[in-house]
Amino acid sequence: MIPVRGYEGKTVAVLGFGRSGRTAARALQSGGARVVAWDDGPAGRAAVEEEGLELRDPARQGALEEVDLLVVSPGIPHLYPAPHPAIAAAWEHGVPVDNDIGLFFASLGSSGWARMDQPPRVVAVTGSNGKSTTAALIHHVLTEAGKSSQLAGNIGRGVLDIDPPEDGGIVVLELSSYQTELARGMTPDIGVFTNLTPDHLDRHGGLGGYFAAKRRLFSEGGPDRCVIGVDEPEGQYLANQLVEGTGDDRLIRVSANRKITRGWGVFARKGWLSEYRKGRQVGTIDLREIKGLPGAHNHQNACAAYAVARTLGLAPRTIAAAFETFPGLPHRSQLVAERDGIAWINDSKATNVDSAVKALGAFSRIRWICGGLRKEGDLSPLVEAAGSVVKAYVIGREAEAFATELKGIEAEVCTTMARAVERAAEEAEAGDTVLLAPAAASFDQYDNFEKRGQDFAVLVDALT
Template identity: 65%
Template sequence: MIPVQGVQNQTIAVLGLGRSGRATAAALREGGATVVAWDDSAETRAQAEAEGLPLLDLTRDTGWRDRIDALITSPGIPHLYPHPHPAIAQALRRGVPVDNDIGLFFRSFGALDWAGFDTAPRVICVTGSNGKSTTTALIHHILRAAGRPTQMGGNIGTGVLSLEPPVDGEVVVLELSSYQTDLARALTPDVAVFTNLSPDHMDRHGGFGGYFAAKRRLFAEGGPDRCVIGVDEDEGRYLANQMGQGPQDDRVIRVSVEDKLDGFGWSVSARKGYLSEWRKGRQIASMDLRGIRGLPGAHNHQNACAAYAACRSIGLAPRDIEAAFHSFAGLPHRSQTVAEINGVRWVNDSKATNVDSAEKALMAFENIRWIAGGMGKEGGIAALAPLFPRIRKAYLIGHSARDFALQLSDTPHEVVETMEAAVARASAESEPGDTVLLAPASASFDQYPNFEKRGEHFTALVEALRRG
């Protein structure tokens, strides 16, 4: 646990008592604060009260009669758009500072006593629309493989205040969502990574501009020593321009999977599967990403470039990074190879819950036997039509199976309804060199509580096949 600094003898209110909220309350208490708490769920409130957290209804005027010095809210609770949560609205009217656990982490992490350390700990933060979880996990994996002390947390793994106090030379790697960067009152990463940007969470941020602004705060207000920025969209190019003093400023490392970036002070790109690092007009290193099983496809090559650049920025050698790439197994449910059986590759990309992410998965493989379906989004899979020639056959499950069948038209397909049937049919019909790809292009809620459970079911069925 990282005790929160600067809260001794203060009364701090915590809104939202899930995993991060409870960890925040514990860290505040450890720092000497008096904590009161609230959650909209009666069941969650009862659990928190049983654990000794005093409750206070922060949505009512009566809850604010006594002094409250700050309100700490969980990331999923709206603080501005589409409208502030009633408890946050109360705080805003009263001028009570509103923060989140990320803000508390940064103001407390740097306040720890590091006087005896030879090398001060550092923080690498990763944000963006797609690939930030894989990029975060990949950076963490590279650091571990290189023998560097490291922890991973934030929007993936451990909550930030549940991390252990850092040791000499440690690197903490955090995935940060737009919900987290939007509100944090302190953001001071040593290295900040921006993967890419595509429309998401529009209602929460008041539109695309607000969404980008939330991501941009990590850089513009965080003031990192190094910025690793994907520049394949206008927003990334704009951000890189804002953070640098010119094209030769190597405090900004530009990343691309579309363009050769040899005219900048520092850049990393991957074209046709080959990663290249350029610095001040010279190629420093290169490597072939195509045979790395844990990083298939151009979208994962972009993740690899971002992770490579972040690790290079803190002094790791190219050969050490490349070696770690080959031992990276990938994250569960994200283009994860779960088995190879009789020459057939089985890939779990259950996280592909929309057309954009399914497109990236389909582009990463050939000779595809595609398991798709679930609670389809507006427009179905029509936008994927240019990729249908890559599909040997589709096996359609769930609520949208018949709608998807109509859109597949002449592409071989079969409505099989369930995951069990899809895996059985794909196993019976696949041939060496095929890839059986679960990339549903749909939400899971018709048959599973979340995409993780869907992916776990697929993996279990494949494992049963492997065992025979």
């Protein structure tokens, strides 16, 4: 655990008592703070009492008297669509508001680092799509290379729950926009931006606010080196803001669709990853047969992970060997079964149109299971990307409306996952890929995308 420093003998209120809130409370206590906590749900409040903490609703009149800090869980809105009443009360009373990410960066360093040969470093990964795979791949490469690495943040363990990093240790963080938006301080050694597509727009007041939340990691964090995906205008803008010129090695540009030969660049074309530096090719990897990284979207993830590994001193051949053993992540282009010549792929994490478009581009002869709780925007990009789709099997409470928008695609309204898997199994032929890539959230039928993916995997397993 990383003890939170700076609040010894002070009172800190924790709002939201899920994974991050509970860990933050323990880390604050470990650092000597007095912690009070609150959760809007009865289960969360019961967890506060189980932890032996005082239950205190910070939105209640007078509850913030003598409170020095309010620590907020990521899912609680603090600006759009409207501030949570407790946060509004904190601002009204001049109480600082932070989250576990801000506490982590403020508390990570210790006096013992001065005696280390190589102080620990932090790699922080953000973006819309691919950040989980990129973070996990970086961690995998480092571990395979014999480096001491911990994976935390929006994936793996909570940031304050990790072990204090040892000499030469590396902490790899996946950070969502919810986490980067509020953190009062972020100081990673290496910052990674994968891409930007519309998501969480109500939470951030539109696309500009969403990008601004991601951009804070770089504009206010000041990483020593930045790895930036430049396949969208936002990434190109961000790269432009970070360097003095093309020869500035503080920036590595990455792309999944075009060559980058000026400055330092890593790109993938036709399944080949290439690294260029000062106009010379200095590394290359054939990604086409790496099962854990299928499709152009995963090739972009590979480029970003490769760039980080190179920054940390690993040789191209070492990175290539580690890529070969990467198993992929659950619910992200995950091969759950292959039988009778039919591949069954779980990409339940494809919760928006853009991520589903990328999944559709990774396979041929697709029988596509899609649908769920619709997000903002139309489905026309899916139609344009569905050239390899043989048939769609639509799930969700609004399956009929979803299917109607898939113009030109043969679509069957199945509503339930069980029915969709059953119909796909009846109709699939050798050479087909049955792909779960919903292009929608899961909350109309499942608690989260993990539960949806697990249901798909269980149903596929039951076919045997």
